[in-house]
Amino acid sequence: MSIRLKFTTAVGLITLAAAVLAISGVRIRPGLILERPLVTSREAADRPDYVPGQILVKFRPQTQVVARAYALAALESRAIARLSRLDIYVVAIPRDESVEKMVAVYEGNPDVEFAEPNYLCRIDATPNDNLFQYQYALSNTGQQIGSVAGSPRGKASADIKAPTGWEESKGSPDVLIAVIDTGVDLVHPDLKNKVQGSGRDFVNNDFDAGDDNGHGSMVAGIAAAETNNGEGVAGVSWNSKILPLKAMNKDGVGPTDKVAEAIRFAADNGARIINLSLGSDEPSNTLRDACKYAFDKGVFIAASAGNGGAAVHYPAAYDNYVFAVAATDYNDARASFSAIGAEVDAAAPGVRILAPYPLSLTSPDYLPYAYGDGTSFAAPHVAGLAALIKSLKPSLSPTEIMNIIRYSADDVNADQFKGKDEFLGYGRINIEKAIIPLKIEK
Amino acid sequence: MAISRRRSRAFVAAALLTWSLGTAAVFGRGGGPLLAWKPSLGLEYLSRTIVWDEETRSSKLGASFALAGLEVQVFKSLTVSALAGYSFINWNGLVFRGLPFSIDYEAGSSGGFMAGGGIDAVVFTAGFWELGATGRFLASLGSTKKLTISGLNEPGALEGRGTWMRLEAGPVVAYKGFEGFSPFLGGQFDRLWGAFTLDETVKELSGSEEKKIKGKGSFAVIGGTRWEPGPSFGLNFQVSLLPAKKVGGGVSLDLGASLKAVVSF
Numbered sequence A: 001m002s003i004r005l006k007f008t009t010a011v012g013l014i015t016l017a018a019a020v021l022a023i024s025g026v027r028i029r030p031g032l033i034l035e036r037p038l039v040t041s042r043e044a045a046d047r048p049d050y051v052p053g054q055i056l057v058k059f060r061p062q063t064q065v066v067a068r069a070y071a072l073a074a075l076e077s078r079a080i081a082r083l084s085r086l087d088i089y090v091v092a093i094p095r096d097e098s099v100e101k102m103v104a105v106y107e108g109n110p111d112v113e114f115a116e117p118n119y120l121c122r123i124d125a126t127p128n129d130n131l132f133q134y135q136y137a138l139s140n141t142g143q144q145i146g147s148v149a150g151s152p153r154g155k156a157s158a159d160i161k162a163p164t165g166w167e168e169s170k171g172s173p174d175v176l177i178a179v180i181d182t183g184v185d186l187v188h189p190d191l192k193n194k195v196q197g198s199g200r201d202f203v204n205n206d207f208d209a210g211d212d213n214g215h216g217s218m219v220a221g222i223a224a225a226e227t228n229n230g231e232g233v234a235g236v237s238w239n240s241k242i243l244p245l246k247a248m249n250k251d252g253v254g255p256t257d258k259v260a261e262a263i264r265f266a267a268d269n270g271a272r273i274i275n276l277s278l279g280s281d282e283p284s285n286t287l288r289d290a291c292k293y294a295f296d297k298g299v300f301i302a303a304s305a306g307n308g309g310a311a312v313h314y315p316a317a318y319d320n321y322v323f324a325v326a327a328t329d330y331n332d333a334r335a336s337f338s339a340i341g342a343e344v345d346a347a348a349p350g351v352r353i354l355a356p357y358p359l360s361l362t363s364p365d366y367l368p369y370a371y372g373d374g375t376s377f378a379a380p381h382v383a384g385l386a387a388l389i390k391s392l393k394p395s396l397s398p399t400e401i402m403n404i405i406r407y408s409a410d411d412v413n414a415d416q417f418k419g420k421d422e423f424l425g426y427g428r429i430n431i432e433k434a435i436i437p438l439k440i441e442k
Numbered sequence B: 001m002a003i004s005r006r007r008s009r010a011f012v013a014a015a016l017l018t019w020s021l022g023t024a025a026v027f028g029r030g031g032g033p034l035l036a037w038k039p040s041l042g043l044e045y046l047s048r049t050i051v052w053d054e055e056t057r058s059s060k061l062g063a064s065f066a067l068a069g070l071e072v073q074v075f076k077s078l079t080v081s082a083l084a085g086y087s088f089i090n091w092n093g094l095v096f097r098g099l100p101f102s103i104d105y106e107a108g109s110s111g112g113f114m115a116g117g118g119i120d121a122v123v124f125t126a127g128f129w130e131l132g133a134t135g136r137f138l139a140s141l142g143s144t145k146k147l148t149i150s151g152l153n154e155p156g157a158l159e160g161r162g163t164w165m166r167l168e169a170g171p172v173v174a175y176k177g178f179e180g181f182s183p184f185l186g187g188q189f190d191r192l193w194g195a196f197t198l199d200e201t202v203k204e205l206s207g208s209e210e211k212k213i214k215g216k217g218s219f220a221v222i223g224g225t226r227w228e229p230g231p232s233f234g235l236n237f238q239v240s241l242l243p244a245k246k247v248g249g250g251v252s253l254d255l256g257a258s259l260k261a262v263v264s265f
Helices: A002-023 A065-074 A099-107 A162-166 A215-224 A256-268 A285-296 A375-392 A398-408 A431-435 B002-031
Strands: A050-059 A078-083 A088-092 A112-123 A127-129 A176-181 A241-246 A253-255 A271-276 A300-304 A322-328 A344-349 A353-356 A369-372 A438-441 B033-052 B057-075 B078-090 B103-106 B109-126 B129-142 B144-149 B156-175 B181-202 B205-215 B219-230 B233-245 B251-263
Touching: A050 A065, A050 A099, A050 A253, A050 A256, A050 A285, A065 A078, A065 A088, A078 A256, A088 A256, A099 A112, A112 A256, A112 A285, A162 A431, A176 A215, A176 A256, A176 A375, A215 A241, A215 A271, A215 A353, A215 A369, A215 A375, A241 A256, A253 A256, A256 A271, A256 A285, A271 A375, A285 A300, A300 A375, A300 A398, A322 A375, A344 A375, A344 A398, A353 A375, A375 A398, A375 A431, A398 A431, A398 B205, A438 B144, B033 B233, B057 B109, B057 B129, B057 B251, B078 B129, B103 B181, B109 B156, B129 B181, B156 B219, B181 B233
Parallel strands: A176 A241, A176 A271, A271 A300, A300 A322, A322 A344, A438 B103
Antiparallel strands: A050 A088, A050 A112, A078 A088, A112 A253, A127 A369, A353 A369, B033 B057, B033 B205, B033 B251, B057 B078, B078 B109, B109 B129, B129 B156, B144 B156, B156 B181, B181 B205, B181 B219, B219 B233, B233 B251
């Protein structure tokens, strides 16, 4: 939190500079706005949260290529990329026109299905410490969570019951989890044997999805760190492989088109589970279509609900296709930052979560592990559980997996809100109930 | 090696079946036609190691049943019978991992009707010794058992239906030298198979899984006695022991017992 406050001034200055540049007609290069430190959705709420000079346009399927080209040329725009399969264009607009105006103009064209800003998605948490191995989230005995004096103690059993669940399944290498994030540390001892190839980097457009932020490595490790290897931390799904897809830059920010492209790539390249510990306050048809594309291909998508303490952000709010994950703490209480809304499906621990941290970003005196807070770190617990379920029952659809996780969750806030509620959904996930055979007695 | 062992076992089983039923039909006519009706009432207990999931898992099937029968002595040495009754079957121990929520079934017994038929023949006698052949087929038609799943955030329901069939056949040697009772001993090919289907519904989630089961082991030793206090009334007591290899190693001994009262007209 102190780091965030420290950067608040910088954020303000950069935003002001961007505004001045925009007014003076100078094109704002994509990336300038991205030089901010990681911020929560709430902090981000007051500024234009999209890529300047770009919009996303989807023409109706029957619109001929010539008609599409004409529509773009008539508005002095040009297609700078096309999201394959989704059939959505990333369109550069005239520099003296506003994004809002151009969206409205395109929306007025009967050949256009939708037009929208290229919203920025943001990761939901910042790692805040660099300590070692106290994974209360997986098994909480009421232990001290951290080696530093004053580290908190949790409530026994405020966990996702991983060890019991592992008796039934430790996951399958056939179930690939795509981590769409800031990349994954490809040489980390707890991750190097788990990543499938070197992934895909949509930020730098290459095939090296290394992590220059730390967030993606933490998320990947929570879901599927190498486990039982005598070092580091355990992942929820021991044997699942990780497909690293970098769609967020080193500051944890990425445009919708990159995220959408990564989702499409994951779905087309064997991922059965996608984790999206990111989001935007703005709805995006592009992001929704990408999620639908993956969903229709049988891919389960877990997404962080958001850290603003306000409404569930996108893509988590795409209820039909995405499983929205809220955060609890080591006492099974809702984390104060966790987003609220009817779209919340369930919760998982998201406070003081220990996970792998990139070697290149770790100080020499520290182990390459860090603690993090945020729904970002709750979501991969669900992704890991989904991988365990998919490993056991490959024929289940994403909706069936969603329902299994929902119905088996522990309603930990039942004393206040019995049943499904907008804070924790159905409750904190429970691996044991989700996958261990339920004993049916007379 | 496993295949050849299976083949030789199948050969022995086929030979026993053919011998038992064939000789019953052919040699049983030796005494000439002599029609007699014998109603019977029997109680049986069966405990049988069953294997499922392609013989990778095992549990015990327990069944208690009452059978009413009508035995018809079509020749002096040949009796055929029709059987009908009701059974209580315990399928505990089956684990259904193909349902959305896996289920460890420990729900106890469920009732169901049974039907079947049998054939008994005397092949030949020598002094007090009598060599016979016996065969019986039983089918448990099963019934539906409804259960609830508790502990989930939405109410869940289960519906289970199980059926099983059993075929037994083999030679029996009886000693007729005692007044009023005849001990007997035999070997039997004893095959049990069936299926249990479990349907699961938890709000929008639903699934169905059929578990095909097979009795472990195929050859049983039977022994018992027939007590005949009068010319028109008899009591049959029989036990069977069937050794079966356990899935995880070791051998289990499955037990069966029956008590049957027969009235002759």
